[in-house]
Amino acid sequence: MQLAHWRAARLVATRDLTHDIRLFEIAPAGDEAGAATSGFVAPSPGSHILIEVLIGDRVETRSYSTVGPCGDGLYRIAVKRLKASRGGSAYMWRLSPGARLKIAAPRNQFDLAWHKPGYLLLAGGIGITPIYSMALALAAANAPVRLLYAVRSKADLAFGDELGAVLGDRLALFVDADGNRLDLEPEISALAPGGEFYVCGPLGLMEMARQAWAGSGRPATLMRFETFGNGGRLATVPFHVAIPRLGLDFDVGADETLLDALEKAGVAMISDCRKGECGLCTLPVLAADGPLDHRDVFFSGEEKAKNSKLCTCVSRLGGGILTLDTCDRKA
Ligand SMILES: Cc1cc2nc3c(=O)[nH]c(=O)nc-3n(C[C@H](O)[C@H](O)[C@H](O)COP(=O)(O)OP(=O)(O)OC[C@H]3O[C@@H](n4cnc5c(N)ncnc54)[C@H](O)[C@@H]3O)c2cc1C
CATH class of the missing domain: 3.10.20.30 (Beta-grasp domain)
Structure with a gap:
């Protein structure tokens, strides 16, 4: 596992994207020893940064995908406040602009491969964060991209306007509460041969995507996914x-x-x-x-x-x- 190089940082601003998803703008402030350089490393699509969070009196680490190109030297992340939580997201939501943070520069375990004949992106809920960055980057490069974005209700839609403006009819929204059903088979069939499939979302969506991709007979290596490592079918009990x-x-x-x-x-x-x-x-x-x-x-x-x-x-x-x-x- 890659060792984290921790740096001091400052929370510059926050903005609520939905009732439980908040955008954070973070400025790196040099390394831990207080070096003068800002230490900003531009994230590639699919990257995440690590942040130290305080849970009770314990220091823990949480990962957050960077959103958008972050071309102005600020890291942007979007954090969903979770009800069933050990406290990391609740800690983030308690922070106010000006708060001092400790972060580790972006790392990427969900790389976007360039120059493919087509891209099908699938996001569920907060899984939109890395997929949003990929969609913007692909659209900017005029790559053939289609984004399927599933949410429980319209109120859960983050980045909907931004994505609509950039992707137009290459964005398909699936709102559970409105009874929109996501049918992956035709979507995968419409993807150009050799095209790649990128998925981030809850376990159920991920399993459905894996099953549909396997059923299509396309190579497993052309499907890439990232999980946020949380949530299951049952309550978290001792x-x-x-x-x-x-x-x-x-x-x-x-x-x-x-x-x-x-x-x-x-x-x-x-x-x-x-x-x-x-x-x-x-x-x-x-x-x-x-x-x-x-x-x-x-x-x-x-x-x-x-x-x-x-x-x-x-x-x-x-x-x-x-x-x-x-x-x-x-x-
Ligand atoms: C690469 C990566 C990128 C991520 N990007 C984002 C992002 O962009 N936005 C975002 O909001 N989150 C993101 N996450 C998730 C984030 O790191 C945190 O896990 C999240 O904020 C929840 O942290 P928490 O401490 O509030 O809850 P946690 O307690 O860490 O996790 C909450 C969930 O895990 C379950 N859980 C709680 N305790 C346990 C346990 N003991 N064993 C197993 N499961 C348990 C709960 O049921 C709940 O569903 C990312 C994670 C990874 C790995």
């Missing part, structure tokens, strides 16, 4: 873990991930993305006396249905006891 092989028994709190709890218990885990994409932290499930909530995009639907393995960084049990094996891992 549960108990038993690992007979290591003689371990411990609780996983509602405010920690299974991976965090395994590491705290001394299990030698391997992990990388920590958002259910890479599959490095998966462990075999021996038994579960509660419902498993697979929150990853690493396993296929069939693999998840077997419930024989889970991604410990995001997936969890909806209460009860989860018995795991650790095979080659040691306490």
Whole structure:
């Protein structure tokens, strides 16, 4: 995993885009030692910055995709205030202009590949943030792009006017509350051969997109996606873990991930993305006396249905006891 180079920064301004999505404009203020240079690194479409957030008295890190080209030396991010939250988004929403921040320069794990014969972009809810930057960049380059943007209700639409102005009829909106149904098959069929598909949104949308793309027979390598690593089908509740092989028994709190709890218990885990994409932290499930909530995009639907393995960084049990094996891992 890439090490973060932390810099001081200042919140310049905020603006509400919807009732629960707020835009933040952030100016870097040199490196931690107070270097005179601003330290601004222009983000490429799909990039995100890291921000230190304070949760209680704990310093934690949250990632936020940069929105738009940020050509004026300010990082722009849009943060959704989450109800079921450990506190990162709530912390961001408590900030006022002038607040001092610590950020790490943009990194990109959701790169836009240029010069493709076509681009189909799909965003759900707050997943619009990286997709918005991609849509603007592609439209500016006159690339053949179509954006499908799904939201629960019109009130949840962020960047709708900006996108409409730039994309015109290349933007298709799907508003759940109005009964608009997203049908991916014809959209994928209309994409030029060799075209790429970029997706960011909630787990359900992501799974639907993966299934439709696989069904189209197009190469998996031409579909790229990013997850924000949160949310599942079930509420986030505490549960108990038993690992007979290591003689371990411990609780996983509602405010920690299974991976965090395994590491705290001394299990030698391997992990990388920590958002259910890479599959490095998966462990075999021996038994579960509660419902498993697979929150990853690493396993296929069939693999998840077997419930024989889970991604410990995001997936969890909806209460009860989860018995795991650790095979080659040691306490
Ligand atoms: C690359 C990247 C880019 C991102 N870009 C954006 C962005 O542009 N805008 C934006 O708003 N967010 C973005 N995020 C998400 C953001 O980093 C935070 O996760 C988000 O703000 C929620 O943080 P939180 O502390 O409020 O809630 P968290 O507690 O971190 O997460 C809230 C969600 O996770 C679930 N959850 C809570 N506790 C646990 C647990 N112990 N185990 C598993 N799940 C749990 C909750 O049910 C809830 O749905 C991005 C994330 C990544 C990785």
